[in-house]
Amino acid sequence: MKKIAVIFASGFEEIEALTPVDVFRRAELDVDMVGFASEVTGAHDITVKMNIIIEEADFSQYDLIIIPGGMPGATNLRDNPLVIEGLRAAASAGKKTAAICAGPIVLEEAGLLEDKHFTNFPGFEQEISGGTHHQDGIVVVDGNVVTSRGAATALEFSYQLLDEMGIDSTEFREGMQYNKLIEQVKSNTI
Numbered sequence: 001m002k003k004i005a006v007i008f009a010s011g012f013e014e015i016e017a018l019t020p021v022d023v024f025r026r027a028e029l030d031v032d033m034v035g036f037a038s039e040v041t042g043a044h045d046i047t048v049k050m051n052i053i054i055e056e057a058d059f060s061q062y063d064l065i066i067i068p069g070g071m072p073g074a075t076n077l078r079d080n081p082l083v084i085e086g087l088r089a090a091a092s093a094g095k096k097t098a099a100i101c102a103g104p105i106v107l108e109e110a111g112l113l114e115d116k117h118f119t120n121f122p123g124f125e126q127e128i129s130g131g132t133h134h135q136d137g138i139v140v141v142d143g144n145v146v147t148s149r150g151a152a153t154a155l156e157f158s159y160q161l162l163d164e165m166g167i168d169s170t171e172f173r174e175g176m177q178y179n180k181l182i183e184q185v186k187s188n189t190i
Contacts, residue, residue, distance in 0.1 A: 001030050005062045007086075008035040008050060009077045013065065013070030014042040016100045019154035020066050020161060022149070026176075027167050032057070043070040047131050059086030061121020062095060062167060069121060078106045089113060091144065094165060098146040100157050104128060107145065118147040 003108055004024055006017055017033075024031045025162065034057045035050030042048065065087060075142035077083050085098055086108040099107050104120040105175050107113050114130035119137035134140050139148045139160045146158035146164060154176055173179045 002063045002167075003030045003032070003036045003061055004064045004066065004165075005032050005057065006057065006066045006068065007054070007077060007083060008033060008040040008042075008048065008068070009073045009080065009083075010036065010041055010074035011041065011076060012021050012068045013101055013151055014044055014046045015151040015154045016070065016103070016157075017042070017066075017068035018048070020134075020158045021077065021085055023155070023162060023172060023176075026172060027162055029165070029167075031063075035128050036080070039111050043073060044137075054080070054082050057082075057086065059089055060092065064096040064098060064161065065105045066161070067079035067097070067099035067103035069099070069103045072104060074102035074105055077103070078109045084110045094144065096144045096146065096161075098157070100148040100154065100160055101150040104147050107147070117142040118145065119149050120147060121150045130160045 001183055008017055021031050032051045033056055034052050036054055037049050039049050091112050092096055095190055101121040102124050104118050112144055116131040117140050118131050119134045119140045125133040138153050139157050159173055159189040162169040
């Protein structure tokens with residue numbers, strides 16, 4: 001069974017962190033919410049209970065590590081040596097890493113965006129010196145690195161990550177009414 005870690009630091013963006021957890025658990029994947037403490041409070045004052053604290057996490061056991069955005073959550077993640085070491089170890093082992101919104105600054109700190117295509121919340125590309133930024137990308141996949149723009153893209157990000165983990169996201173897109181939403185947006189019938 002695939003194992004996923006979503007890493008939570010104080011000031012995380014709630015939608016970006018919890019949407020992948022929800023989607024992956026619907027797909028019956030093993031997801032750990034890894035926090036800097038046993039409870040972590042997000043950017044909008046929502047406190048979430050973690051499954052494991054970061055000091056006890058063995059990042060080598062995860063097939064995918066997800067970095068949410070949010071401020072100051074993303075900078076807290078970027079500045080934590082355990083996060084950076086975990087990401088580097090995962091990448092060295094050929095595991096997947098993903099980041100959304102401001103989260104790509106964490107991948108940058110770990111050296112994972114060098115020669116990669118990526119996207120992020122507008123403006124954060126100025127903090128990233130490696131790789132090729134895609135300003136209009138919703139979700140950008142380049143090898144084992146997946147990035148996305150922000151809170152509104154959290155579902156598409158999560159579905160793409162399901163596909164990247166070898167699980168067809170079609171039934172989840174349909175079951176959660178996502179495809180219906182996209183159809184209505186395209187036809188301006190909302």
